[in-house]
Amino acid sequence: MVTGPAQTPLFIVSTGRSGSTMLSDLLLLHPDVLSLSELFNALHPLGFAEDRIDGAGFWSVLSQPRARHTAWLRLMERGLVIDEFRYPLADALRFRQTGIPPLLAMTLPPLCDDPDALHEELGAFVRALPEDRLQQQYLHVFQWLCTRLGRRVWCERSGASLGLVHPMSRHFPDAKFIHVFRDGREFALSARGFAPMRMGMIGRLFKQRFGSAPYLSPAYRAPVDLPPAWRGLVPESFDVEVFQRLELPLEPIGLAWSEMISVGLQLLRQVPAERVLHVRYESMLQAPREELARIVRFMDPSLDNDAWLAQAAARVRKNPPKWMNLAADERARLEAACAPGMALLDRLA
Template structure:
């Protein structure tokens, strides 16, 4: 059995609202020779990622490789967002957007240029596991990948993972957390231009109008089959096109702010030494200092001058998009984001 190296480092969860630069952080960490960068692992699995408390290997393989209704609704029409790394239609690619396994859409192509082969390799690794606590399945899989790629620590990052922060910290209570954030007004604009986020927030707004409290679900530390059922019904019965058309820019601003408040409530239980606040604007304006601090936080033994030289040259500063909005729209968006902006120290 392939297991994690004996000298492996405590795992790291990169948590964010999404559309705030966390993908870049994941990409930069993937260049480190000792970091297993798991990009978009948990969020594409949906509610199924947390629903079964003691699954067997067969169940785990279904969770990892069968699209949940939300993911299928986003992919079935072939609308592929930039984060999706699977190369549909190329030689050796066996899947289409409507049936690609969740772990094959981003996570495995992020690790290797032969993701279909890695997918096949992982099948017996996962399916042969006994019935055991959910966290042990994930630890076994991540340990296998760490050993296969010769890494010392795994770092998982999914866009929108603050929605699952309570559940992730229950699974991995020893984890260190990197909280990536960006000015909520720029984040909201980016969300509004992103197909998956438009569908996601459209669905949240719809089920909330029917009496379902999504925020309460985000704060729960355990998943449930009821959540799976609710997601299944919502995405089977609702029109994805109408969902995507529903949210306004201020809706995205309010959603961003609410997620940051959820994050503060969940992360408030962690000791300060296990948290790092990573402001995306700092990554752009002072990449060397910021990324050096990031890798030291993960573990001082990972400091690597060659890696830091390489990744510090990648980020480029960018102008805030919200400043280009008409005055009335800018004021409305700032008002929607205000609680989160104040929480994170941004000027209103």
Template sequence: MNAAGPDPEANSWPGLSLEKWDGKQFWDLLAKKVPINIEPYIQKGVRLKEFLYEISDTSRFNLKTGVPAILAMTLPHITENPDELYEELESVVPQFPEDRLDRQYQRLFEWLLRRYQKDVCVERSGVSVHFVDRLIDMFPDAKFIFLYRDVRETAMAFNRFQAFKLGTALKKAKETTGEDPTDPNSDISRLGEFKWLHPDYFDMEQFNNYEMSYEALGENLSSSLVSAEKNISKLPAEQVLYLRYESLTKAPHDQLRRIIQFIQPESATAQENEKWVEQSASMIRSKPATWPELPSEKRKKLEKASEPALKLLEYI
């Protein structure tokens, strides 16, 4: 990637390149708001548990205004007063000098470390599996924890993941009919089989029964994992920790100690680390595999589609 000029693929993942941005451009990315008309779905029972920003009558943002990207999940993980932290960052980040994006992120991380008197930043998001190569380009000295799971079970989880299911169904409806199902003024007659997604006709039972293709999920998830592992494997061994999800749920204390030792091998706060291990382990629950319960034909298609990752990660 050429730091001197624009990245030709930057539009695929805005903000993940070595382009030069000033502080205002960087903040515009972090504070981007996309109003979505999903309140009717939430009122009828759709749960968006990953969305942590608490919307109320007095909250600064809501679903109609749109919630800034950094407020939706990131800041609520850091503080119980995310609006207050957002306002602090709103005054700080736009003042960053023009610089490469990797250094802008580093400025943000360092500011947060000072603000909360911490000494390490850990970023976690499942979607990052799609741009591991970008992250390695931007942060070549960073440590990477490659947490992976049986693809077959991940596909099952995605078909239970309501936020993803709703987003996928709405996108498919719009692509198929040309109508936006979330728009109360959309032409219902054109929605056809997707009529149930219109706010006035939304039905939770039909939503729960809506099923994404297990074959497509298996192919996409498997391809992403294989690609991510290919990139991760190029890094020096000391920069990578391979972590199997099933091992984490089976022996959480042991695996969590591996994680903390990997992140801070010479930490002087062993007692605090062990406290973190105990607290974190108490939140982990082992879950039995559900993919074997699929009807035979669906199970076979899922297994075949998932085969590349299953072999690579030694599940078969």
């Protein structure tokens, strides 16, 4: 078993589409930081299903294919781009029938050139672990990956993970949280064009009308009364242009964002204030060096590194706001939907 100095668990949380991926990628450039992206997201919904578990059981949690990834593969083969799916598509298609292990789909590919070999090594380590509490098993994995990849401090970031603060803080009671947030109006525009979130929104439309969602299972079959205009939305006859062209209203996205912010901030208020850092996406764009320095000092003051700061800050690109270009009536509805969440975030300043 890998042993080493214990570190405070570090989690980056957000509503998604708020800059947490950018932050994770920048942190991975740091010579001492292992930024694990989408680990808990990849493991959903089984990631926190146990309290005590042995090595074989824990490896099952880490490696059991998730139906949604297999369903994604069907759509990606037809041309859909899902950036969070990091494993090379040409290689991933061999998992059409069996399903791809979740850590291979999302978490391990950014860490090394041979994620398959790393996955095998990790499996051998995990299966040999004795029974322990779930959080200890995760900590063993995080420390093993740090040691294997020559890093000193780990953090985990999953998209739309603000709602996971409760299980994270329950399993890791001494954890620190970096909360990355963004103007809700910009979130709504970004979410509307982001494939996994579009899949969720379209899935809800299908569930309301037909009782089941098309992107949760590779075995989904279209209902017999499916309108012709919707045939390009289901996996068996998927058409990327139809999927991308379907107009989705912004107001419900803004309302959902406000609710996520409200619930997430309530959860974070239950964590001691000194263990929570709120980071505004727009501030990272305006002053990347200062914000990145603030983030790594919160993580661990020993991570101060001028060379990394210069390299990481140089990679940050401006992203001018787009919501103001909306038609006046759509803009007004979106502003009203986002107003409750925006007011809560304003109090963080």
